[in-house]
Amino acid sequence: MSSGYEVFVSYAPEDDCWVQTFVRRLRDEGLRVAYDRLVGGPDDPVRHSLEQTILATAASIVVCSRASAASPWVHEEYGVLMRRAAEDGRAFVPVGIEDIAPPGFLTGTPLLDFGIDDYDALINLLVSALRR
Template sequence: MEAAGLIFTAVGTVAGVVAAYYGWAAVRARSQSRAQGSRPPLPSSGSRRGEPAGSVYDVFVSYSHDDADWVIRFVERLEDGGLRVARDEVVFKPGDVLVHAVEQAIRDSSHGILVFSPASMASGWVKQEYATLMQRSIESGRRFIPLVIKDVELPEFAATRYYADFRQISGTEYDQLVTRVAEALRS
């Protein structure tokens, strides 16, 4: 069992390094094109004050499909509050290359949420999305909000953030916490 844990840790570390490299390469390429006289992209017509230029979505939500029922309910609440939410089922179209569609959705989102559960911590896709969301938050100041829905140990970088703890709450407490998350995404 220890060997499996070491393998998952190594794979996650390599994935994080690869994601960081591609992020660095993209930022470097963008900087070089601007230095050569290219104009930065114009803000999209849907851009709101305080949002990065070109944002199509207010937030990208990363999660495991094992948690889909919880996530769908949560996302509906954000959307009812007027937020534009990107998640896999919203951004994928038949024939899309999955990695490119996810990458574009993250790029088109102002902020990121990751739903932490044992299932999400075991998902290779979620680990990749975590690395990208965390890197964007560190490098460009975009908000990254961890949501804890089941008992799980947060990775060290995520643990540095104030997280929204949805374990064992319902009713008014749930509504209040969803409102607080929505307000944080708007600020």
């Protein structure tokens, strides 16, 4: 099953502005990125389309913020993404966008912290990791 995307980005709607810039940067680096604004069509229920895209992408990113920590939707996507990572060995990268501790569902998982670290260097590191 191929979605035409390499990476799926899960995030809370409150972080949309940050995610738009982030996705643009990943695309500038040549990655084919999917997220909820791009997935689905007029006849596809969003939930089904998102699930199919998640299952078809080689890697996933969860954007961690106060909003995503409180979002049931992000928690649900996180469960699917982690299961895929554990069962299929697919890449899973949590990225932080605020200076917060990782949300409870990511306890013990290291974050790429875009909230306090060098943005350009982290983009390069992330792109390199996703291309492996």
